[in-house]
Amino acid sequence: MTRKTAVKRKESMADRVYEALKDDIFEFRLIPGDKFSEGDVGTRLSASRTPVREALYRLQREGYVEVLFRSGWQVKPFDxxxxxxxxxxxxxxxxxxxxxxxxxxxxxxxxxxxxxxxxxxxxxxxxxxxxxxxxxxxxxxxxxxxxxxxxxxxxxxxxxxxxxxxxxxxxxxxxxxxxxxxxxxxxxxxxxxxxxxxxxxxxxxxxxxxxxxxxxxxxxxxxxxxxxxxxxxxxxxxxx
The missing domain is CATH 1.20.120.530 (GntR ligand-binding domain-like)
Known part of the structure; x- marks a missing residue:
């Protein structure tokens, strides 16, 4: 596998994780205040740590989730x-x-x-x-x-x-x-x-x-x- 192919595959997986989590939030399968870890997401979506983290940081920038100090992640409560x-x-x-x-x-x-x-x-x-x-x-x-x-x-x-x-x-x-x-x-x-x-x-x-x-x-x-x-x-x- 070439480096270019590996990067493309990683980006594709990060996009897949991002869309899955965003859909869970939009459909209230994950509700404001729900907590979860990167490992939970990775196991459920069969994804490695790097694309999971990239997806979560993207959701964080968009205001959907927030990182908790030593406690994983949380769906951001509605403000x-x-x-x-x-x-x-x-x-x-x-x-x-x-x-x-x-x-x-x-x-x-x-x-x-x-x-x-x-x-x-x-x-x-x-x-x-x-x-x-x-x-x-x-x-x-x-x-x-x-x-x-x-x-x-x-x-x-x-x-x-x-x-x-x-x-x-x-x-x-x-x-x-x-x-x-x-x-x-x-x-x-x-x-x-x-x-x-x-x-x-x-x-x-x-x-x-x-x-x-x-x-x-x-x-x-x-x-x-x-x-x-x-x-x-x-x-x-x-x-x-």
Missing amino acids: FQQVEELYDLRITLERAAMHKICALDEPPQALRTLTAIWNPDHPSERAVGSTVRALDESFHCDLVAAAGNREMTRIHREITDRLRIIRRLDFTRDDRVDATYKEHSEILAAIRAGEATVAADKLTQHIRTSQKAVREITMERIREAAEAHRGGRKIAPESA
Whole structure:
């Protein structure tokens, strides 16, 4: 085996461990506060120490886990105060983007593309599951990018990445999917009409409603997982 092949294989294993652990956290098979060791992960995923450590450090940088002094690792507890602050910053950026877009001489191409996505001819044409989650994230990111400020776009993308673990839960209920289509359509209509303040206000209400929903769902999922743990029904995290 060449050195290049060995490095590539190691990177592939680290990616596999990373994706497996991240999925366990996102699906609440590992809940906030759960502790584990590198050896536990390595045994479960048939991985050596180096790729396991690389995956854990990557998750640590992204804010999902934290290392404990001489005690292994822990799924990082939710900091709801930090989440509130990230939502506040997100709203500030997206409101500013609404005003910038409405002030453009020509509507951006992204506006036409988003309008087509969020105004389907028939409800059966709506996206479902992970697809609607991805489309929702793109909706907000594409609008900010359409404002033309690269630094605003970069910071907004970082906030989006940090909020993804809870925002994804907003689409586990049909009523939230219906509301998202309706509210996105109304926001786009206000932008097309050049009504920046109306668009910004509708956007703010939309985000706050989603924020409240995902917090409630998150707390519910954590309670359910914690009860399963205490009842001896803890589901072993799935391997990659």
